[in-house]
Amino acid sequence: xxxxxxxxxxxxxxxxxxxxxxxxxxxxxxxxxxxxxxxxxxxxxxxxxxxxxxxxxxxxxxxxxxxxxxxxxxxxxxxxxxxxxxxxxxxxxxxxxxxxxxxxxxxxxxxxxxxxxxxxxxxxxxxxxxxxxxxxxxxxxxxxxxxxxxxxxxxxxxxxxxxxxxxxxxxxxxxxxxxxxxxxxxxxxxxxxxxxxxxxxxxxxxxxxxxxxxx
Ligand code: DX5
Ligand code: ZN
Numbered sequence: 001x002x003x004x005x006x007x008x009x010x011x012x013x014x015x016x017x018x019x020x021x022x023x024x025x026x027x028x029x030x031x032x033x034x035x036x037x038x039x040x041x042x043x044x045x046x047x048x049x050x051x052x053x054x055x056x057x058x059x060x061x062x063x064x065x066x067x068x069x070x071x072x073x074x075x076x077x078x079x080x081x082x083x084x085x086x087x088x089x090x091x092x093x094x095x096x097x098x099x100x101x102x103x104x105x106x107x108x109x110x111x112x113x114x115x116x117x118x119x120x121x122x123x124x125x126x127x128x129x130x131x132x133x134x135x136x137x138x139x140x141x142x143x144x145x146x147x148x149x150x151x152x153x154x155x156x157x158x159x160x161x162x163x164x165x166x167x168x169x170x171x172x173x174x175x176x177x178x179x180x181x182x183x184x185x186x187x188x189x190x191x192x193x194x195x196x197x198x199x200x201x202x203x204x205x206x207x208x209x210x211x212x213x214x215x
Contacts, residue, residue, distance in 0.1 A: 141173030150174030162187025
């Protein structure tokens, strides 16, 4: 599978966001990962649909919107209208009985819908939605902040999922060039990285080091 790198703009310099978006695009990013936090589901507040719309104007890359909010289904349309291409909701926040119809409605608009799982949530939770998923996002930190320490518990989850499913597996939290090789060999194919990329001097070489970690 092709390895995609999704820089998490939460870690960028927001005082010059448009410039950061251009730099990261030129550096070879595949997607722009946007962390939306509400201060309820996670202990931090970030941005909403207006800011996503502003980001859309400053990049040609697809927007990968990660909703860490309590009632994500209420806001799906706002994020689609703002320009989201990919939307992730947390399995801890939504009733999966609705998932099929939500995924269908988004797919008809050309948007992909996936489920995210916290480190402490068991994979079995996603089972009711597994046939309607476009992808899974496995958290390798407890969501809320960038720059946290990677939790190796995610390796086993990736392997288990990859054994049964062909959909994209995205990993988010503490990803860097030390753990990327193992993440990819377990079966992950989308790597989100915040601090590792934006705190580096050379975005292009940071992205390359993740993409080519498989050797
Ligand atoms: C954590 C966010 C992540 C985070 C990644 O709640 O979902 O996307 O910004 O940043 P790093 O790679 O620094 O952990
Ligand atoms: Zn994220």
